[in-house]
Amino acid sequence: MLEINNLSAKVDKKTILNGLSLKIKPGEVHAIMGPNGSGKSTLANVLSGKKGYEISGKVNYDDKDLFELAIEERAHRGLFLAFQYPLEIPGVNTSNFLKTSLNAIRKSNGKKQLDALEFLKIVKQKASELKIDEKILHRQLNVGFSGGEKKKNEILQMSLIEPKMAILDETDSGLDIDALKIVAKGVNALRNKKRSFLIITHYQRLLDYIKPDFVHVLMKGKIAKSGCMELAEELEKAGYEKI
């Protein structure tokens, strides 16, 4: 699904990712942990196509050279990023944004556009599954949302879009216990043989609910250590110093 080879990324001559390699097969769930500033969000941004990085290395996504694809093309091909800090867009109605996004992706995949009613039915159902208050759908996108509401809104979008490869950047940070379970539930509900996840987190707790296949530690711009759930437990106890 995703094969990262010797990926480096610089901003203003400062190296942030430094020869990172990682392979994610269809159906696998990978977790990435690592200290603040180690480059986790940068990895997520580079993969989804954010501009402003000087990049070297190779990334293959779904049998394509990822860097040949525009940001929206990556999205059309099933790459999804749940943002660490979802953006506020004043004036834009949340429900309308979700519908426009979903329809843009459906259109690029030759699927029929959903009309307002069809969409409403689906979004209401997903929202109730995720215990998201429908009221946020009528508000301006992320404007005045609480931290938790913003994160849940990202998961709602993920469950609408049903991506092939979902990257979650600290979606669990700042969530209460119930919300954390909702996020985990959102991920687990989508999990299948074809769909892959890359979950960036600081805490073992989310991983307890999701049970990833692999856990990696990102330090100084590369994968410093890989393992399974036990690695996350170790880190929780001893921190990053020993690695």
Place this chain on the structure above:
Amino acid sequence: MREKEINKLKDYKYGFTTDIENIKAPKGLNKEVIKFISEAKNEPKWMLEWRMKAYERLKNLKEPNWQKPKYPKINYQNIYYYSAPKGTSNKPKSIDELDPKILETYKKLGIPLQEQQRLNGIAVDAVFDSVSVATTFKDKLNEVGVIFCPISEAIQKHPDLVKKYLGTVIPITDHYFATLNSAVFTDGSFVYIPKGVRCPMELSTYFRINASQTGQFERTLIIADEGSYVSYLEGCTAPMRDENQLHAANVELIALDDAEIKYSTVQNWYPGDEDGKGGIYNFVTKRGLCKGKNSKISWTQVETGSAITWKYPSCILRGDNSVGEFYSIAITNNHQKADTGTKMTHIGKNTKSKIISKGISAGYADNTYRGLVDINKNANNSRNYTQCDSLLIGNKCGAHTVPYIRNKNSLTNVEHEATTSKISDEQLFYCNQRGLNQEEAVSLIVNGFCKEVLQQLPMEFAVEAQKLVSISLEGSVG
């Protein structure tokens, strides 16, 4: 070169020219030309005298220069003040007699004039250069006593109404462009809604500039008698040309006791090319008088075209409890410039005004909101609420807000809010990540930004306007 032309036409699809034979007044501004216009329109003597008075006055006036957009000096002697397709002046108008080229033009513009294709529920007056070429649904409107006709026809057929109201809101001595218009105005619409009548359909005028080196001097007069209601919309387009053409309009609205006028504009004159060459100078005077008690005038404008837009649709709130509203979207892209806003003059007691302005600037464009809330000393319990928001796309454009408040009464409430924001790269990235391309993302954000104003438009036009907003900003990022 050709390819460039074709590409341009894609951007501004109204940019074509209709090849048609015109009757023109000789170039230049003088008494002979004014006489020519008056004769071509079969005007009574009093109208010619009125024009001449304006012309005399004009000699002592100077062009205003306090506005932000500057422009090269206009040579007023190098303009045609009257141009009409052959066979359209003087004749009784039946749509069947119209030159098929004109019919085709309006069809291409999406405004079919023929019986069978007419827009449902919307009566259209079609103004082509200096003449009204057709007015639809006249008979149906007549049944309820609504008069909707070209102003040139009203001068002949309803002289009492015209004499009573023309120039009462915008005096002929008002300022340079208003006075110029009073001297040389050619056509525009006349609307009279009788007492207690709710106009059964939307009225609209479609202004088209076609001939080159020709100025368009529109004159529109709308009178809503006691307890009546009318919703009126104007649309405007012009061919793509390297020259700048002048559209200097005067629009006067009068609302008597308990009457309401809703006036909407979708202005899409040719804006010039991406280097700022050509385009219309849209210098317009629009003013509404809430003459009677409990009357209401509401202006809604979507200004996306023109090289320079310079206008302040205003309300004089004379009647007690009268209400004035101004909802505006002004979009400037490439090298376009806009200096627009409103003037709310509170004279009566308990008068209320509301101003919602959304300015969007992209490319190298410059966008100014300029407004005046003027509260006179007897306007007890008056209120104004003003909200001016500016949105910038890119970092080479400008946005300015110049709100004046003149308050001579302490028993009033004036509120003002203003914001300036920028479409950030982060916001665009977020939208792109969710599958929207740059243009879709900008369109979504901008339409969200303007929503409050778009909602004010009559339903039939809201969708069109929304599309127009998106198209005007194409190519503004990335």
